[in-house]
Amino acid sequence: MRYQELDGTIHEEETFQDKLLKTLYTTFWGRVILKPLVAPWFSKLSGRFLDSRLSSWIIKPFIRRNHIDMSPYQKKTYRSYNEFFTREIRKSRRAIDDRQEVLVSPCDGKVSVYPLDDHACFSVKNTMYSTKQLLESEKLARRFLGGYAVVIRLSVEDYHHYCYPASGYRSNSYYIPGKFHTVNPIAVETVPVYKQNAREYTLLKTKEFGTILQMEVGALMVGKICNLSGEGKVKKGQEKGYFEFGGSTVILLLQKDKVVLREQFLRNTKKGIETKIQMGQELGKSQ
Numbered sequence: 001m002r003y004q005e006l007d008g009t010i011h012e013e014e015t016f017q018d019k020l021l022k023t024l025y026t027t028f029w030g031r032v033i034l035k036p037l038v039a040p041w042f043s044k045l046s047g048r049f050l051d052s053r054l055s056s057w058i059i060k061p062f063i064r065r066n067h068i069d070m071s072p073y074q075k076k077t078y079r080s081y082n083e084f085f086t087r088e089i090r091k092s093r094r095a096i097d098d099r100q101e102v103l104v105s106p107c108d109g110k111v112s113v114y115p116l117d118d119h120a121c122f123s124v125k126n127t128m129y130s131t132k133q134l135l136e137s138e139k140l141a142r143r144f145l146g147g148y149a150v151v152i153r154l155s156v157e158d159y160h161h162y163c164y165p166a167s168g169y170r171s172n173s174y175y176i177p178g179k180f181h182t183v184n185p186i187a188v189e190t191v192p193v194y195k196q197n198a199r200e201y202t203l204l205k206t207k208e209f210g211t212i213l214q215m216e217v218g219a220l221m222v223g224k225i226c227n228l229s230g231e232g233k234v235k236k237g238q239e240k241g242y243f244e245f246g247g248s249t250v251i252l253l254l255q256k257d258k259v260v261l262r263e264q265f266l267r268n269t270k271k272g273i274e275t276k277i278q279m280g281q282e283l284g285k286s287q
Helices: 016-026 027-036 040-050 053-065 081-085 132-133 138-142 263-270
Strands: 003-004 010-012 102-103 107-114 121-124 127-130 146-153 161-163 169-171 173-176 198-206 210-218 226-227 233-234 239-243 248-254 259-261 274-277 282-286
Touching: 016 027, 040 053, 040 081, 053 081, 107 263, 127 132, 132 138, 146 259, 198 226, 210 239, 259 263, 263 274
Parallel strands: 003 274
Antiparallel strands: 003 010, 102 282, 107 146, 107 274, 121 127, 146 248, 161 239, 169 198, 169 233, 173 198, 198 210, 210 248, 226 239, 259 282
16 A cells, blocks of 8 residues: 655555455455454454453554554553553644644544545545445435545554544434445455445534535444534534544545645545545645
8 A cells, every 4th residue: 555644755565454354355265254254243242352351462462563653642551452442642642733724634544535526426446436325315415516525544553533623513423334344445446345334424514614524434343433422512623533443434525615625635646645644634724
């Protein structure tokens, strides 16, 4: 996978997760193994194990394998793997750009940006998805025609809490059940990810950016998207929720002529390169 830092540095790497998923999705025996892995009962069973003290032995090998720098995180003894995975970072390590005209990233991850054209479709690693399929609502999809889909893919080493990208008034959450599948790019080559994954979205009405749709997408062995609050006023940078174990994705749908996104995101996406970003950094500015 190729991705670029905000400073322009380009990386190309294949992680342990990438290799495992390549095996699962591109080999006969991998697909045989994959079938029970995406079943709801397996997701629930895995979740119970990862919540238990029996899973704590996984933590140190996971940190070493994925080269995770633990210095930004609050120091504590983790009683389970999920407690480690949902660890909280020190607030000083994720400063929120508080300029009123700036739309910030709701999470850490790697960004791709897609214009929502007349057919209301966008691509995730060469696989097309319509906003109607994503939302299961043609009426709601039309509200974002001519705007953008901002797709932020989290890897297992990323900070898995997410916040609101702007201040405003949020709706209740809308949950769309689905079959759990990984959102890693290798999987997208063979599986229509967003049609099968469980997902949850919220509408955020803002003064500066119009109405933003913020969606969280679960993945393999993620039994729960953990959103913290209901309808009401929220502030930019306020925590919205977190994911339990697994690679996951946050999507923002933006309305037409409301946000001018950073040109770097648009340029890189056209080249098939993701852009690495952290929670609180600038995605774009009000138009």
